[in-house]
Amino acid sequence: MKNNKFLPLAIPDLSGNEEKYLNSCLKSSWISSKGIFIDRFEKKFAEFTGTKYAISTSNGTTALHLVLSALGCGPGDEVIVPDLTFMATANAVTYTGAKPVLADVKRDSWSINIGEIRRKISGRTRGIIAVHLYGNPADMEEILQIAGEHNLWVIEDAAEAHGAGIKIAGRWKKVGSIGIAGIFSFYGNKIITCGEGGMVTTGNRDLAEKMKILRDHGQDPLKRYYHPVVGYNYRLTNMQAAIGLAQLERINHFLKAKEKIAAGYRQKLERVRGLKFQEQNPGKKSVCWLFSMTIEPPYKLTRDQLMAVFEKNAVECRPFFHPLHTMPPYHEKKAYKEAEFLAGHGINLPSFVTITDSQIERVTEIIKHYASN
Structure with a gap:
């Protein structure tokens, strides 16, 4: 690995x-x-x-x-x-x-x-x-x-x-x-x-x-x-x-490449328990800026633990944004339950248009290595 x-x-x-x-x-x-x-x-x-x-x-x-x-x-x-x-x-x-x-x-x-x-x-x-x-x-x-x-x-x-x-x-x-x-x-x-x-x-x-x-x-x-x-x-x-x-001039090419990337990640990870992807609504056409998902039980690692594994394996990823209410300029004591959950469990994976199938495989194999049985 x-x-x-x-x-x-x-x-x-x-x-x-x-x-x-x-x-x-x-x-x-x-x-x-x-x-x-x-x-x-x-x-x-x-x-x-x-x-x-x-x-x-x-x-x-x-x-x-x-x-x-x-x-x-x-x-x-x-x-x-x-x-x-x-x-x-x-x-x-x-x-x-x-x-x-x-x-x-x-x-x-x-x-x-x-x-x-x-x-x-x-x-x-x-x-x-x-x-x-x-x-x-x-x-x-x-x-x-x-x-x-x-x-x-x-x-x-x-x-x-x-x-x-x-x-x-x-x-x-x-x-x-x-x-x-x-x-x-x-x-x-x-x-x-x-x-x-x-x-x-x-x-x-x-x-x-x-x-x-x-x-x-x-x-x-x-x-x-x-x-x-x-x-x-x-x-x-x-x-x-x-x-x-x-x-x-090449945006349609980029969008098709991004669509293929998202499909590749989904196909390789859809059976991993604890991984959830953003909802796909038939009345919407989403684009893949960064392929993103949330990580929760029964997956064996937390989001932060998986990010640490990626770092050791020289794969750059990033967490979701911090909720605005948790940062000093907009701090509120009120709970924003869903934003807090997503921010604590969400991860963005490598998604550049020239990424290869083998590079996607490298990322997904790391993820599947820690999947629950």
Whole structure:
């Protein structure tokens, strides 16, 4: 079982037009926040998600802060977010002066619990952030219904879910095209990457135009160096967009490879007692960002013990996110039972698009070695 060659969690595949497009930037000298690749990347990403507008940003966190700011979110407001998500989801709300209100998730889908949303709505609630955790879409139809009943907006945090879809009113829609806006991350371990980068998608023209102004220091697009509002420097560079465009050209290839990876893990591990996978709903099309599962009895090891075994065998894995309520900025004494369980039992396995069958076999053989009889 021992193999000392390091097997990483994620490796970007940069074997397409990335180098060609980067060299084009260098030769043209357009290397900063203007250039043809920014426009092309935004246009093609809007087409991919089925939205009218896509606004590129410096990363996924700034994308979320940008849309919240453009929506006028601020002090005195509350925004409902799932307790189990990456810290940036709540932080972006906090940046505006608003308060993130935490809601527990569901044990089977790992997504925000609809009943919890209803319980957390108050007179101060402005909106809901639906996180498509680890590539599995949240229950958007129900979330939109609740939002409509209370005149709330819905933002999709699709940082981990490029290409995922959900059936709404009998029609398939891609994540990022369902709420008032969606946000995506292009960090180095995401389904597509430009090193660092983000995108906001929306069908709302006024919101898109406002975000473009706020992204560029609040500058009037028709009056250079005149700033009618306080904005931010949240722009993507032409070089980053060049990489992003090259990645986007192959996203369907990446998604098919990821689907095969997930199927391979499931097929090899489905009979191991104590391992549970994220719920697969026929009304949703999940994508495999990182293949993820929970570990519980009768499996012989705890999640942390298995991670220690992986470390000894030079296999990189990682635990699920810590629940927001367990960390100092958002600490609450209240128990969030499901988020706590998933955070204590969940693990992400190596899932890069070029992983081989033998490498998946190496990971699964370690897991099966400690299976109960």
